[in-house]
Amino acid sequence: GESVGLHLPTLSVQEGDNSIINCAYSNSASDYFIWYKQESGKGPQFIIDIRSNMDKRQGQRVTVLLNKTVKHLSLQIAATQPGDSAVYFCAENKDNYGQNFVFGPGTRLSVLP
Amino acid sequence: SQTIHQWPATLVQPVGSPLSLECTVEGTSNPNLYWYRQAAGRGLQLLFYSVGIGQISSEVPQNLSASRPQDRQFILSSKKLLLSDSGFYLCAWSLGPSPSYEQYFGPGTRLTVT
Numbered sequence: 084g085e086s087v088g089l090h091l092p093t094l095s096v097q098e099g100d101n102s103i104i105n106c107a108y109s110n111s112a113s114d115y116f117i118w119y120k121q122e123s124g125k126g127p128q129f130i131i132d133i134r135s136n137m138d139k140r141q142g143q144r145v146t147v148l149l150n151k152t153v154k155h156l157s158l159q160i161a162a163t164q165p166g167d168s169a170v171y172f173c174a175e176n177k178d179n180y181g182q183n184f185v186f187g188p189g190t191r192l193s194v195l196p
Numbered sequence: 197s198q199t200i201h202q203w204p205a206t207l208v209q210p211v212g213s214p215l216s217l218e219c220t221v222e223g224t225s226n227p228n229l230y231w232y233r234q235a236a237g238r239g240l241q242l243l244f245y246s247v248g249i250g251q252i253s254s255e256v257p258q259n260l261s262a263s264r265p266q267d268r269q270f271i272l273s274s275k276k277l278l279l280s281d282s283g284f285y286l287c288a289w290s291l292g293p294s295p296s297y298e299q300y301f302g303p304g305t306r307l308t309v310t
Contacts, residue, residue, distance in 0.1 A: 091237050091238065091239075115297055117297070117298060117299075124304070124306075125303060125304070126286050126288070126301030126302055126303055126304050127240070127286070127299075127301050128301070129298045129299075129300070132297075132298065172239060172240065174240075174299075176297060183242065183245060183253075183255075184242070184297075184299065185242070186232075186239050186240040186241075186242075187239060188238065188239035189238070189239045189240075
């Protein structure tokens with residue numbers, strides 16, 4: 084179910100290392116997922132998306148993995164940079180019409196110098 | 197190109213006062229529109245979404261309401277604010293259903309109810 088209301092987990096990584104942010108989703112029928120990045124005081128920004136007919140999708144320095152068996156989504160960021168520090172949200176398409184997404188609680192990524 | 201505007205950027209209101217937050221989208225037609233609330237340090241909670249003028253779906257029962265008087269205008273209102281209404285309010289739009297259902301978010305309004 085929705086996990087809105089939980090306090091944000093935090094991931095701290097060293098600059099240059101790879102980051103892996105995880106997300107569990109609730110609806111096995113969800114067919115579309117998005118990762119968003121939200122910097123402090125700003126609205127979320129799209130990073131990468133994936134459809135349920137795929138297991139993996141790569142972007143620039145980011146990779147999203149989808150495991151439908153265990154309803155798990157992950158975002159991998161290669162060579163993490165200070166500018167990657169933000170809160171990252173996964174969102175699942177709730178109604179298969181692109182109108183209604185359920186957002187995860189978010190993970191705060193802190194990049195250490 | 198498309199842009200989304202929200203105002204005001206910040207707002208401090210006393211308990212029991214009314215609220216009106218406005219969101220407008222430029223550069224697209226018939227967008228899906230959304231209102232989210234984000235409590236401090238927490239995730240996004242969908243409040244309302246609209247697929248067309250006058251069509252509003254509510255996700256969470258509360259003392260807030262939404263209206264869409266024009267195609268690219270979405271308004272969030274309350275007759276009497278509660279302390280628990282404090283938060284960061286985000287408006288978003290999308291073209292879904294479409295090849296990409298990405299939602300584009302506005303800059304947000306930070307509301308503090310005192």
